[in-house]
Amino acid sequence: MWWEKVLKVDPRIIYLVMILCIAIPLIKPLGLPLSIVETTKQAFEVVEALQPGSKVLMSFDYSPGGAAELDPIARALVMHFLQKNLRVYAVTSVAEGTMYAQKNMAIYADAGKIYGEDFVVLGYFAGGENAVAALSENLRSVFKSDIHGSPIDQIDMMQEVKSVRDMDLVVSVNVGPGGAATADVWVRQVAVVYRDVPVILGMTAVMTPNCMPYLQSKQIKGLLGGLRPAAEYELLLQQPGPAVAMMDAQSAAHLTILIFIVLGNIAYFATKSKDK
Amino acid sequence: MVQGRISLFVMGLLICGSILLHIQKARKGEEYQLRPIPALDAIDEAIGRAVEMGKPVHYTPGVGNLTTRGAPTMFATLDILAHIAEKCASMDVDFIATTGSGDVQTVSEEIVRNAYARVGKSDAYSIDKVRYLSTDQWAYASEIADIVKRENVQANLMIGYFAAESIVIAESGRLSGAIQIGGTTNAYQLPFFVASCDYALIAQEVLAAASYFSDDPVAKGSLVGEDYGKALCLITIVLGVILSTLGIDFLNQLIKK
Amino acid sequence: MKDVIPVLVTYFIGAVMMIEFFFVAPWAISVSASIRSWTPVITAFAVIVGTVNLVLVHGKNISRKTVGWYRSIVLLASFLVTAVLGLTVGQGASSYMFIFDNILNTVGSTMFALCAFYIGSSAFRAFQARNLQATVLLVSGVLVMIGRVPIGEYISKHMPNIAQWIMDVPNTAGQRAMMIAMGIGFVSQCLRILVGYNRKHLGAVE
Numbered sequence: 010m011w012w013e014k015v016l017k018v019d020p021r022i023i024y025l026v027m028i029l030c031i032a033i034p035l036i037k038p039l040g041l042p043l044s045i046v047e048t049t050k051q052a053f054e055v056v057e058a059l060q061p062g063s064k065v066l067m068s069f070d071y072s073p074g075g076a077a078e079l080d081p082i083a084r085a086l087v088m089h090f091l092q093k094n095l096r097v098y099a100v101t102s103v104a105e106g107t108m109y110a111q112k113n114m115a116i117y118a119d120a121g122k123i124y125g126e127d128f129v130v131l132g133y134f135a136g137g138e139n140a141v142a143a144l145s146e147n148l149r150s151v152f153k154s155d156i157h158g159s160p161i162d163q164i165d166m167m168q169e170v171k172s173v174r175d176m177d178l179v180v181s182v183n184v185g186p187g188g189a190a191t192a193d194v195w196v197r198q199v200a201v202v203y204r205d206v207p208v209i210l211g212m213t214a215v216m217t218p219n220c221m222p223y224l225q226s227k228q229i230k231g232l233l234g235g236l237r238p239a240a241e242y243e244l245l246l247q248q249p250g251p252a253v254a255m256m257d258a259q260s261a262a263h264l265t266i267l268i269f270i271v272l273g274n275i276a277y278f279a280t281k282s283k284d285k
Numbered sequence: 286m287v288q289g290r291i292s293l294f295v296m297g298l299l300i301c302g303s304i305l306l307h308i309q310k311a312r313k314g315e316e317y318q319l320r321p322i323p324a325l326d327a328i329d330e331a332i333g334r335a336v337e338m339g340k341p342v343h344y345t346p347g348v349g350n351l352t353t354r355g356a357p358t359m360f361a362t363l364d365i366l367a368h369i370a371e372k373c374a375s376m377d378v379d380f381i382a383t384t385g386s387g388d389v390q391t392v393s394e395e396i397v398r399n400a401y402a403r404v405g406k407s408d409a410y411s412i413d414k415v416r417y418l419s420t421d422q423w424a425y426a427s428e429i430a431d432i433v434k435r436e437n438v439q440a441n442l443m444i445g446y447f448a449a450e451s452i453v454i455a456e457s458g459r460l461s462g463a464i465q466i467g468g469t470t471n472a473y474q475l476p477f478f479v480a481s482c483d484y485a486l487i488a489q490e491v492l493a494a495a496s497y498f499s500d501d502p503v504a505k506g507s508l509v510g511e512d513y514g515k516a517l518c519l520i521t522i523v524l525g526v527i528l529s530t531l532g533i534d535f536l537n538q539l540i541k542k
Numbered sequence: 543m544k545d546v547i548p549v550l551v552t553y554f555i556g557a558v559m560m561i562e563f564f565f566v567a568p569w570a571i572s573v574s575a576s577i578r579s580w581t582p583v584i585t586a587f588a589v590i591v592g593t594v595n596l597v598l599v600h601g602k603n604i605s606r607k608t609v610g611w612y613r614s615i616v617l618l619a620s621f622l623v624t625a626v627l628g629l630t631v632g633q634g635a636s637s638y639m640f641i642f643d644n645i646l647n648t649v650g651s652t653m654f655a656l657c658a659f660y661i662g663s664s665a666f667r668a669f670q671a672r673n674l675q676a677t678v679l680l681v682s683g684v685l686v687m688i689g690r691v692p693i694g695e696y697i698s699k700h701m702p703n704i705a706q707w708i709m710d711v712p713n714t715a716g717q718r719a720m721m722i723a724m725g726i727g728f729v730s731q732c733l734r735i736l737v738g739y740n741r742k743h744l745g746a747v748e
Contacts, residue, residue, distance in 0.1 A: 020460065020663040027662045041692035046702055073650025074423055074449065104589075105650075107633065108642050135589065137353030139581035150579035156633075186422075186448035186471055189353060204289075214690070215449065219473040221714045222721065237690055260693035262658060267684060269666040274680070277670040286565055294564045297729070304730050308739065353585065357731035363742045387592040392742065413608075417599050420592055423653035435609065449657055456660035470727075472720045477661070480668035488720045492727035503739045507730045514726045 012279035015272060023269065030265040034257035041260055043253070048224065049241040052209050052231025056086070056178065061094035063177035064170060068190070069099065069106040069113065075184030075213055080109060081239035081252035082211035083182040087113045088246055091120055096166055098176070099130045100152075102140065102190035107133050107156060125164045132156035137189045142198045145173040173203050182211035192220055200228045209233070291542045299517060304510030311506030319508065324466055324484035325497050331440035331464045332372050341379035343438040344369050345429060345454070346393075346445030347469065348422050350386035355446030357492070358470045359389060362445040363396055364495035364504070369442060370400035374409060381432065382415045385425045390417040426450030430457035437461070443478070444468040444491055455481035549738035556736040596621070620645075682708050 059065075067086070071079040090097055097117065099110040110130050117128040131152045134140045144151040148170060154160050161167050173179060179199050183192040192210050200208040200223070207230040210220060214235025224232045233239065236259055239252035286294060311317065335342045346362035349355030366382060373380035382397060384390045394415045401410035418428040430453060433441055441458035443451070447469040458465045459481050467478030468486025478485045486494070496504040525536045555577055562570035600614035627638045671677040688694040689705020734740040 016667075018666075020659075023663045023666060024659040027659055031658070041696055043692045044695055044702060046706060048706075072421075073647040074654040076647060077651045077654065105642075105646065108639075111634070134582055135585035136581040137585065139353070139578050140585070143575070143578035143581060146575060146578070150575065151582050184448075185473075186348065186354060186446065191354075213449070215473050218709060218713045219471075219717055221709055222718045225710065225714055235690070256692050260691040263687045263691045264693055266662050266665050267688060269662060270669045270680065270684065273666040274670055277672075287563070290564050300726060300729060301733055304733055305737075350588075352588070357728040360731055360735065360740060360742065367742075387588065387595045390595065396742065417595055419596070423650055427653065431610075449654060452657050452660045452664070453653070456664055459664075470724055472717060472724075477664070480664040481660075489723040489727045492724070492731060503734060507734060507739075511726050511730050514729075515723060518722050518726070 012276040012283075015276040016280060027262065027265055030261045031258045034261045035255070038254065039257045039260070041257055043237075043240060043244065043256055045241045045245060046238075048232055048234075049238045049245070051224075052233050052238070053089070053242060053245045055207050055209055055230045056089050056093065056095075059093055059095055059177055063093075063095050064098065064166075064175065065090055065095050065178045065180060066098045066100065066173060066176045067110075068179075068181040068183075068195070069101045069110040070103050070181050070190055071109065071184035072103050072105045076109065078213050078236050078239075079182050079184060079211060080113075081236060081250065081255075082233050082242070083109065083113050084116070084250065085239050085242040085246065085252065086180060086182070086209075086211065086233075087116050088248060089242070091117060091122070092246065094127075095178075096126075097128045098148075098166070098170065099128065100144070101133050102135075102137065103184070104133055111156070125159075126166055129164055129166055130156045131161075135189070138194045138198060141190045141194050142202075145199050145203065147172055173199055173206055176206055178207050178209065179203075180209045180211065183216075185213060185216050192216060193223075196220075196223050196228055207231075211238075289541065292540045296517070296521075300510075300514035303513040303517075304507050307510035307513070308503050308506035311502035311509070315506075317505050317509050319493075319496060319505070322486070322490050322493070322497065324468060324486045324490065325494060327466055327484040328369065328442060329372065331442065331466060332369070332376060332378060334464055335439040336376045336378045338439045339378075340437050340439035341381055342369065342373050342440040342442065343381045343383070343429075343433060343436075343463075344442040344444070345383045345385075346389060347443070347447040348385040348420065348425055348450065349389070349446030350420075351388045351392065354386075355470065358446040361492045361495060363392060364498060365444050365491075366393055367396050367400050368494075368498035370397040370414075371404060374401045374406045375404040377406075377409070380414055381436065381438070383418050383425075383429055383432065384415065385418060385422070386420055387417065390415065422448050422450040423453075426453040429454050433458050433463060434461050438463050441465045442467075443482075444486055444494070447471060447474050447478075449474070452477040452481065545738075545741050545744050548744050549741065553736055553738065556732075682712070 069083055087097070097114065099114050101107055101110050107130070110132070114128050114130055118124065122128055132155060134144060134151045136143070140151055149161060152161055155164060169175060179195065181190070181192065181195045183195070185191050192212050195208060195210065199206065209231035210229055211233040212220060214237070217232065217234030220232060220234070223229045233242065236252055236255055240256045243250045243253050332342055344366060346359060346366065347355065349359040351359050370380060370382070382393055384393050394412070397415050398410050401407055418425045432438070434457065438458070438461065441463040443454055444466065448471065451467070451469065451474045455465060455467055455477055465482040466484045466486070467482035468491045469475060469478065470488050470491050472488055475485065475487060493508055495501070496508040521536070528536050558570055558573050558577070561567055562574040597618065600617050603611045603614040624641055627635070627641065631637060669680045669683060671680050685701070686705045686708050688697065689701040694701035694705065731740070
């Protein structure tokens with residue numbers, strides 16, 4: 010009887026328990042240890058191997074919905090690029106992505122880097138997969154000016170760049186189908202076509218299983234899926250930040266769901282045996 | 286030819302050839318038997334349930350469009366929409382279709398209007414039957430959640446191109462008591478449909494739907510042709526595994542050409 | 543006749559793109575580069591079409607006072623304010639950033655966060671060991687969920703490796719199979735569109 014009530018519990022009670030379990034570790038962190046997994050080290054080493062002055066095409070393909078999970082990944086990567094003195098060409102296939110591109114590239118500006126020499130924000134490109142194919146072949150076919158309206162040929166760091174072939178790394182931090190150019194678009198149009206240019210993908214945790222085949226077949230050289238790799242990346246940089254701070258809350262959330270699953274199963278078997 | 290794409294070209298030719306060959310065979314009258322897909326059969330059951338309860342049927346093809354986002358999947362959903370609209374029109378049950386992009390909206394309006402006309406119910410068609418919500422996935426999902434609750438939808442059919450909003454739509458529908466059938470080609474959204482829906486179409490079953498709903502020989506023939514293509518891939522994989530295990534690199538090198 | 547020209551254009555463009563991908567043909571490279579450069583322009587116009595559509599739909603809701611018409615007023619007002627601000631003071635201005643940071647960002651994140659609660663309630667109900675397949679799903683889901691967070695390591699140092707093995711081996715195998723099947727399905731869809739068998743998008747009644 011009691012277990013039947015458990016099975017039919019009002020979902021709002023579940024929501025309330027979840028809110029509490031997520032909020033409490035955010036206010037009072039537990040400090041659980043975090044190890045670094047191979048996939049994160051792989052992505053880290055790709056960036057680490059680049060020489061100062063190398064060129065990175067970074068696409069901030071996420072909107073406000075995915076920002077909570079993806080912005081820490083983007084931020085960690087930009088911090089690493091800054092440490093390595095890399096030159097960043099920021100683009101986005103999502104209209105709201107320009108805001109995240111500008112926010113994250115402000116890290117470069119705050120560190121004294123010069124716009125147009127060390128970093129440039131080219132802005133939003135419409136057209137999804139076709140536009141990724143077009144800009145990979147010839148950046149100028151998609152961008153005539155940067156986000157501030159300066160003609161592209163007047164920007165110093167654009168002089169030596171024509172296509173993705175001139176880049177040393179391509180990164181897409183991607184929200185998936187909610188955006189325009191999904192993660193597999195970058196695999197199809199960049200990783201497969203320009204095999205000499207390494208590609209790193211950042212994505213939400215839910216997309217990671219889908220993109221593991223690309224990493225295993227070495228079509229992409231790095232994959233950062235979700236908040237945990239962002240936290241691990243911050244630890245590798247020795248600059249713990251927002252991702253590390255959120256890991257305890259994520260642990261609590263997962264544990265809460267596990268408890269719900271166990272309760273649900275106990276209730277199911279209890280009511281099943283009672284029916285028999 | 287471009288280096289590294291020769292094997293891809295050959296595989297592509299073989300697969301496309303198989304598809305075109307079986308389309309021609311189907312057009313000449315060859316009959317093909319398709320295995321039943323429970324989720325597709327359940328669509329008629331869901332519509333029947335809505336007729337009994339006197340409540341509306343809701344169908345949404347997701348946030349894709351016909352040009353960039355999930356275009357092949359969205360084309361497949363047009364056939365599903367035609368079938369569902371025709372079924373609802375013939376059974377006199379209220380039908381609501383919601384879309385997440387302008388081009389899908391335009392085509393969907395035409396399809397639903399034609400579906401109603403085909404069963405002689407042109408008078409029953411109104412412009413409110415196909416509603417454009419938003420291209421933003423969250424605005425789209427919250428609007429659908431509201432429609433399902435407000436209009437007391439009995440059958441909630443979500444088959445198409447979905448992203449993270451799938452769980453919001455599916456759970457909202459479940460909480461309001463609707464019978465739900467979900468399906469998407471985005472494999473990582475499938476678990477949410479499997480968890481929240483009564484029936485789920487898994488990946489390629491969404492693309493196969495047209496073959497089930499129509500007597501169009503093109504659709505049936507292409508499905509058979511695809512199966513031969515899959516068989517070719519399967520043979521290649523098995524051969525590759527055996528040869529690689531034996532230390533023979535021949536097939537690996539051939540595929541890289 | 544009205545279908546013939548679009549089908550011919552589709553066929554020509556598809557053929558050129560495929561020739562450019564598979565063959566070394568300079569003429570195909572330059573033609574397809576031109577075609578690709580049109581796409582951002584066409585898609586940008588589609589944004590305008592979508593915007594006009596949105597204004598028309600919600601304008602109609604307001605004029606007809608359909609259910610929830612007041613929400614259409616809120617939508618159109620928000621749209622107007624954001625558009626005017628963006629066009630006049632620019633995206634970098636504090637007023638525009640205020641709207642982005644405090645409204646758009648917050649609302650978008652909130653909606654995404656709802657997924658966590660919905661997943662919690664569906665996990666409670668759906669992850670039941672009803673049969674062998676459901677049990678395998680349940681066990682693998684639990685192992686991956688726990689192995690991917692620090693508490694998993696706290697429980698056992700092998701948890702992250704177990705979770706990674708599930709992701710690397712059975713998951714990747716299943717994903718690859720689905721990718722291959724869907725890839726062939728997409729090829730079939732696109733082939734039917736390119737050769738003109740599928741013309742629903744042109745309004746053809748089949």
